[in-house]
Amino acid sequence: MGTSSMKQNRNGPIAQAKQKAKAKQPRFAALIATIFSGMVVALIVLAGQTDVPQITRAPGTIVPLGDYTQIEVMEGGIVDRVHVQDGDRVQAGDVLVELRHPDLTKEQQKLQEQIAIADRKLSRAQTVLSALESGVAITADRLEALRSLDQHRAAATLEIYAESQRVKSMSISQHQETLDILEASHKFTLERVARKAEELERARQLHKQGLTTLRDLGRDADQLDALRTAASDGEVRLAETRSALTLARAELAEQTLTLREEMLDEIEELSDQRSELAVSLRIVDRKLEGLQIVAPSMGVVQSVAFPNEGEVIAPGETIFELLPTRLDLMVEARIPNGEIGHVGVEQPVNLTVDTYDVRRFGKVQGRVTALSPVPLIDEQTGATYFRASIRLDGRSVGAGSFERPLQAGMTGGAEMTTGEKLLLAYMLKPVHQTMTNAFNER
Numbered sequence: 001m002g003t004s005s006m007k008q009n010r011n012g013p014i015a016q017a018k019q020k021a022k023a024k025q026p027r028f029a030a031l032i033a034t035i036f037s038g039m040v041v042a043l044i045v046l047a048g049q050t051d052v053p054q055i056t057r058a059p060g061t062i063v064p065l066g067d068y069t070q071i072e073v074m075e076g077g078i079v080d081r082v083h084v085q086d087g088d089r090v091q092a093g094d095v096l097v098e099l100r101h102p103d104l105t106k107e108q109q110k111l112q113e114q115i116a117i118a119d120r121k122l123s124r125a126q127t128v129l130s131a132l133e134s135g136v137a138i139t140a141d142r143l144e145a146l147r148s149l150d151q152h153r154a155a156a157t158l159e160i161y162a163e164s165q166r167v168k169s170m171s172i173s174q175h176q177e178t179l180d181i182l183e184a185s186h187k188f189t190l191e192r193v194a195r196k197a198e199e200l201e202r203a204r205q206l207h208k209q210g211l212t213t214l215r216d217l218g219r220d221a222d223q224l225d226a227l228r229t230a231a232s233d234g235e236v237r238l239a240e241t242r243s244a245l246t247l248a249r250a251e252l253a254e255q256t257l258t259l260r261e262e263m264l265d266e267i268e269e270l271s272d273q274r275s276e277l278a279v280s281l282r283i284v285d286r287k288l289e290g291l292q293i294v295a296p297s298m299g300v301v302q303s304v305a306f307p308n309e310g311e312v313i314a315p316g317e318t319i320f321e322l323l324p325t326r327l328d329l330m331v332e333a334r335i336p337n338g339e340i341g342h343v344g345v346e347q348p349v350n351l352t353v354d355t356y357d358v359r360r361f362g363k364v365q366g367r368v369t370a371l372s373p374v375p376l377i378d379e380q381t382g383a384t385y386f387r388a389s390i391r392l393d394g395r396s397v398g399a400g401s402f403e404r405p406l407q408a409g410m411t412g413g414a415e416m417t418t419g420e421k422l423l424l425a426y427m428l429k430p431v432h433q434t435m436t437n438a439f440n441e442r
Helices: 002-010 013-049 102-134 140-148 152-208 214-290 423-437
Strands: 051-065 069-073 077-082 095-100 292-294 299-303 317-323 328-336 348-353 364-371 384-392 411-422
Touching (some): 102 214, 214 292
Antiparallel strands (some): 051 328, 077 095, 095 292, 299 317, 348 411
């Protein structure tokens, strides 16, 4: 009885249900394992057939493309007046900033005074030279006319010259009078000598005839010798007077020549001096003109170091940049050193702008137009990079109600598709690196 009941319990519905449940568990686990294995295999196959684009990302800044000029202060100075504000539109030749330079101003005034002095001296010398070359007598009326023209120095020089000429002319006149007197006296003496010689000859004839004594003949001979001595002395004095007259006339002419030569030398020296001063003044004037900073062309003012009145600007300092009125925009991007080999000219670029949400405004398309041939160094991080110039296809981002203009100075990221790679390669890359680096450790 007990044995039969135990058999019934083993073959009963409950026991059979338990046995079926135990049999189902391994089969369900096998099914799950099979499904998972199939999914893994399918994913591996899909990863082996799926290409994933390789994206090179580079930070960049939007900059204006075109002829934008940096306006520098060449000489430096103190800001006197500022005529523009940041963003003002200016025309070529418009004054932007006026500077002042005390040292240059003093030097300009000094040179102007020196030129004025040289001009006055030059005018005096030219006036005196003209008076000498004209040959017209220098009278009191003429001197007064020069003084009325503010030529006091020239009038004084000519007055001294005229007085000296008058004194020398008087000396010449006196010498001439003396010469005339001496010539008349010498002529008279010669006549007396001739008469006395005739008388002596007659006395000799009379002495031969015994009509006169020897004593009378000797006395007449002595008188003739005395007259001849006086005539000889007269010739000496006459020669001396003639020499003095010639010397006085030479001094009169020499005084004119000397003054004329002095005026010519002074004119030449003053002309050279004035030319040198004029060159120096032109240099200073150009420097002072450079203190008036003007716009070289039409454009929009963008301040680099906006000047304030009274501020000292160092020589060579850039104070403004003049942007063209119609800006074409480009992007200057920094390509990492490890990615430069995959980037080329005419590479398509998608630009995301940091200011605008890419999910709402999208991206801006463009192309790489130039790559720097040598690497550059970031001054802050010390990392090397290559600069890429990217031309944008448009000047706005987004479309419709989400369209917004692009502006110079905006930052963003440039994305360039530089190739494709299987998804499986990405998945196996850690394994490959581990195997490559294995057994290389100390």
